Amino acid sequence: MNKSLINSIEALLFGAGRPLTLSEIRNILNNNGGTIELSDIKKSLNMLEERYINTSIEIQEVASGYRLNIKQEHSSSLGNIWNDKTPRISKALMETISIIAFKQPVTRGDIEDIRGVSVSTRSIRSLLERNWIRVSGTRDVPGRPALYSTTKDFLDDLNLKSISDLPELPEITDDSKDDFLSQVV
């Protein structure tokens, strides 16, 4: 694999500061009339991965493509520089996003049914502002409530490729019911 291609891809990832998909990379590189295949790019990414073994960065594949991460071992020192850049997420908000993630698309009412408490406009708005959820439609019932789904940004922010990478939702079968309940209580 030629070095200049690897370097070009590295430059793109560095400069983008956001995930790039394989085809995005290909289109940019082929802009000057090149004929680079997706497989070449994939191979180059693998080479880069190897190259980064003894460095502070790594390639991470997330929902929106590939991006460069600073390895987690450096996070505590970086945290000092960028302290509290992201706001904390409350327990209630975490429950809300979890319900949306597993049951999507859902309405606010669906979330309220599960949580047994009203979901504030503020928490929905805060998830929308964070771009973790989006309105994916409306349900065809009176009032036409908005349906919410999670976004790629949500997965990106958690270093995940797809929704199936989330922790598994425990299933309650009749057999396991007692076991599960004894865990609960």
Place this chain on the structure above:
Amino acid sequence: MQNNNLAQLELPTLLGRQFEDIPDDLFIPPNALEICLESFTGPLDLLLYLIRKENINILDLDVSKITDQYIEYIELMDSLKFDLAADYLVMAATLAEIKSRLMLPRESFDEEEDDPRASLIKRLQEYQKFKNVSEKIALLPRVDRDFYVASAQLPKFEDQKNKEVLITKDEIFDSVLEVLKRPNYKDNHQIDFEELSTKERIQMILDLLSRTNIISFSKTLKKPEGKKGIVVTLLASLELAKDGYVELIQNKSEELFIKSSRRV
């Protein structure tokens, strides 16, 4: 980094340690109430906590005991946050309903189906699922908290309003000189009183006219007042003419006459 994750969760977590903060009996000092309210993210949450505290299996829920405690919690909340308390009240009503039904003698044939606790248990289980998984998701590495993106991306600049400042050193020198040359505005200066008042002159002319009906302009003047006197008198007579009190008459001679219009 894992420590950070844990700190991120609000207390108390269901399976966590912070329960010690809440007294075993139900007496809660008023100032702890806020904390207590923030501890539970919903009525089901509180219910799960109580069930756990009583150390009983959900399936043989001791409804009466739980209900009593639950209602006591709500009484505490009630005085504090009505909005929130309303959500909890629904649950209390459900519990009370279940409790009362259990206390009534059963004529039941199919007990299983009619167990009033069943639907509540189902809801609790459903909620518990998401509660558990949300705690796990909260622990997943999160961008800008647990890991950072490596990027040499250009920072997003604000609109560059002062993009280019074209200025020469001579211009700077000149403007400094200009500032230095500026008069000192802090100097004292005196404001003179108005020596001759138009108002006063109007009154004077009216007084004169009340006696003579018509008067030549030159007769209203006082010599020592000089030009200023003439100007003030002219202003005064124009003012009077404007308001219709006098007529100004000038014949072929240069003399101007002021004539009272009311006396005609």
